Amino acid sequence: MNMGDRPLSPHLQVYRWQITMVLSIIHRATGVALAVGALVLAYWINAAAYGPEAFNNAQAILDHWFGRLLLFGWTLALYYHLCNGIRHLFWDAGKGFEMSQVRMSGWLVLAATLVLTLLSWLGGYGLLG
Amino acid sequence: MSLKSDLGQVRGLGSAKEGTAHWWAQRVTAVALVPLSLWFVWSATTLVGFDQAGFKEWVNHAANLMLMILFVGSLFYHMQLGLQVVIEDYVHGEKTKVMSLVLNLFVAVFFGVSSIIALLKVAFGG
Numbered sequence: 001m002n003m004g005d006r007p008l009s010p011h012l013q014v015y016r017w018q019i020t021m022v023l024s025i026i027h028r029a030t031g032v033a034l035a036v037g038a039l040v041l042a043y044w045i046n047a048a049a050y051g052p053e054a055f056n057n058a059q060a061i062l063d064h065w066f067g068r069l070l071l072f073g074w075t076l077a078l079y080y081h082l083c084n085g086i087r088h089l090f091w092d093a094g095k096g097f098e099m100s101q102v103r104m105s106g107w108l109v110l111a112a113t114l115v116l117t118l119l120s121w122l123g124g125y126g127l128l129g
Numbered sequence: 130m131s132l133k134s135d136l137g138q139v140r141g142l143g144s145a146k147e148g149t150a151h152w153w154a155q156r157v158t159a160v161a162l163v164p165l166s167l168w169f170v171w172s173a174t175t176l177v178g179f180d181q182a183g184f185k186e187w188v189n190h191a192a193n194l195m196l197m198i199l200f201v202g203s204l205f206y207h208m209q210l211g212l213q214v215v216i217e218d219y220v221h222g223e224k225t226k227v228m229s230l231v232l233n234l235f236v237a238v239f240f241g242v243s244s245i246i247a248l249l250k251v252a253f254g255g
Contacts, residue, residue, distance in 0.1 A: 028215065031211045031212075031215075032212070032215060035211070035212055038204055038205060041204075041244070042201075042241075042243060042244045045244045045247045046247045048184050048185070048188075048247065048251050049247035051181065052181035052182065055181035055184060056180060056181065059179070059180070063177075075170065078166060078170065082162070082163060082166060082167070085159050085162075088159075089159065120170055123174050124173075124177055127177065
């Protein structure tokens with residue numbers, strides 16, 4: 001398609017940052033990050049099928065401090081994407097479109113993400129000892 | 130004159146080139162993933178430090194095996210749908226876009242199917 005010199009719509013940098021757009025961007029970013037996590041999940045499962053040694057290796061990699069950092073990031077991303085996804089489902093049902101509600105649900109998503117992530121990791125460390 | 134019918138000539142000329150199937154599938158897999166991913170994260174915290182024998186025993190519980198297969202299936206389906214939209218938004222040029230979309234589909238199906246087969250092998254393999 002010949003785009004010629006036709007004007008493009010204004011890009012992100014001309015807008016004032018608002019919670020609504022930030023959360024929208026994070027939703028897509030966490031989605032892409034979780035896709036990478038899904039590939040690691042596939043590696044972990046396949047290692048278990050490959051044999052005890054391969055699975056031990058996979059467990060050791062994920063238990064390394066860098067592996068734990070990634071897992072923490074993926075936990076955060078998953079809870080965010082899940083909570084904000086529920087927010088999207090409410091919008092799909094036609095609910096929660098008032099600006100005050102949109103901002104409130106946005107902050108609620110952030111709070112729920114932090115609480116759920118911390119609970120999961122405290123639980124994980126509690127079981128691990 | 131053309132052999133194509135009037136309907137055939139206008140089909141696919143809209144900007145979306147599709148109906149609501151993609152949008153709906155993304156929502157349905159999202160709804161399925163709410164309980165499944167909560168269950169998985171909770172399970173994963175209990176699997177910390179397990180060796181392969183422990184994991185095998187865990188997968189041997191029918192409920193765990195079934196939920197894992199449902200989780201992996203919905204996850205890779207949802208992943209393929211989501212990445213498809215990202216590709217359609219950011220990859221310009223028809224050839225690169227179509228190749229990226231096909232690659233995305235192949236990667237999702239490959240890792241999804243291999244994970245499910247791996248789970249079945251852990252559960253039922255000798």
